[in-house]
Amino acid sequence: MLTRFTRKAMNIIRNIPEGKVLTYGRAAVLAGKPNGARQISRLLHSMSEKYDLPWHRVINSKGKISLKPSQGYELQKALLESEGIRFSKNDTIDLRLYLWQVSFFNTP
DNA sequence: CCACTGACTACTT
DNA sequence: CAAGTAGCCAGTG
Numbered sequence: 001m002l003t004r005f006t007r008k009a010m011n012i013i014r015n016i017p018e019g020k021v022l023t024y025g026r027a028a029v030l031a032g033k034p035n036g037a038r039q040i041s042r043l044l045h046s047m048s049e050k051y052d053l054p055w056h057r058v059i060n061s062k063g064k065i066s067l068k069p070s071q072g073y074e075l076q077k078a079l080l081e082s083e084g085i086r087f088s089k090n091d092t093i094d095l096r097l098y099l100w101q102v103s104f105f106n107t108p
Numbered sequence: 109c110c111a112c113t114g115a116c117t118a119c120t121t
Numbered sequence: 122c123a124a125g126t127a128g129c130c131a132g133t134g
Binding site: 002003005006033034035036037038039042043046 | 128129130131132
Binding site: 036 | 117
């Protein structure tokens with residue numbers, strides 16, 4: 001049984017457009033739980049495949065990929081770059097350019 | 109119900 | 122800037 005928060009979060013993540021990203025924290029806020037960032041990561045980890053979520057479009061608040069090398073890092077970076085996202089020298093994504101700007105999201 | 113775990117974050121050193 | 126810390130809360134056993 002999934003919580004309302006979890007379902008809402010999945011819905012939001014599914015709607016991240018190509019070439020844009022969301023941070024764990026932002027996704028949590030949009031799903032209605034400002035402190036639910038860790039649940040977002042759990043979601044992605046456990047059901048990104050089952051529910052066909054664009055898990056690679058979610059990164060941490062510093063604009064970096066949270067996965068470790070050989071644990072999915074390379075794959076995520078490749079997927080993002082294939083959508084046109086450019087990484088800075090220090091391997092960070094410029095959130096000013098790529099953060100999905102959504103002021104409201106309507107899902108009951 | 110309790111304990112433990114995290115692909116997190118904001119704040120302090 | 123890097124490293125440490127306290128708070129966070131759904132899932133799991």
